Amino acid sequence: MLKSILCFFMAASIMMLSGCATDHHSVAEHRMTMVTSGDVSLATQTYAWHETMFSIHTANKMDEEELKRHLRQSVDKLMASKGYVLVANNQNPQMTVGFGMALESEMSDMEILAKAGLVPGLSTQDVSDDYEKGSVLIAFFNPRINQPFWRVLAQGFTDPHKTVVNREVKFDELANMMLSNIPDVH
Numbered sequence: 269m270l271k272s273i274l275c276f277f278m279a280a281s282i283m284m285l286s287g288c289a290t291d292h293h294s295v296a297e298h299r300m301t302m303v304t305s306g307d308v309s310l311a312t313q314t315y316a317w318h319e320t321m322f323s324i325h326t327a328n329k330m331d332e333e334e335l336k337r338h339l340r341q342s343v344d345k346l347m348a349s350k351g352y353v354l355v356a357n358n359q360n361p362q363m364t365v366g367f368g369m370a371l372e373s374e375m376s377d378m379e380i381l382a383k384a385g386l387v388p389g390l391s392t393q394d395v396s397d398d399y400e401k402g403s404v405l406i407a408f409f410n411p412r413i414n415q416p417f418w419r420v421l422a423q424g425f426t427d428p429h430k431t432v433v434n435r436e437v438k439f440d441e442l443a444n445m446m447l448s449n450i451p452d453v454h
Contacts, residue, residue, distance in 0.1 A: 312362030321366025
C-alpha cells in the first residue's frame with residue numbers, strides 16, 4: 269500500500285514537472301535588459317523629435333519607415349499621458365527626443381557601445397536561431413547644445429521574419445518600460 273502511494277506521488281510529480289518545461293521561444297520573447305544614463309529630472313514639458321537622430325538598422329529596409337512610425341506613436345502616446353507636449357522644431361522645444369534601432373546582424377554590441385556609449389549586453393545563450401537580438405535607444409537632448417542629457421538602451425529578442433504591421437501593442441509596451449522613469453509634468 270505504501271509503495272503504491274509513493275509511486276502515485278512520483279508519477280504525479282513527474283507529470284507536474286514536465287508541464288513546467290521551458291520553451292525557448294517564449295523565453296526569448298520575454299528576455300530583456302535595459303541600461304540608462306543621465307539625469308531624467310532635466311526632462312521639460314515641451315519636446316520635438318530630433319531632426320537627425322532616428323536611425324534604423326535592419327536587414328529589411330522596407331520595414332524601416334513602419335518601425336519609425338510605430339516607435340514615434342508609442343513614445344508620443346506615453347509622453348502625452350505624462351503631460352508632455354509635442355511641438356514642431358521651429359516652435360523652440362525645451363528638449364528633443366531621438367532614437368535608434370538595430371538588429372544584431374546589422375550592428376554589434378561593440379558598435380552600439382562606440383556610438384551610444386551604452387550597452388546592456390543581453391546574452392544570446394540558449395536562444396533559438398528563430399530570434400535575433402534587437403536594440404532600441406531613446407535619448408533626450410538639450411536642443412541648445414544638442415547633447416543628450418538622458419538615454420535608455422534596451423535589448424530584447426525579436427523574430428526578424430515577422431512583418432512589422434500590427435506591432436503597436438509591442439511598441440507601446442516597450443515605450444512604457446523604457447520611459448517608466450520619466451516624471452509626470454501634470
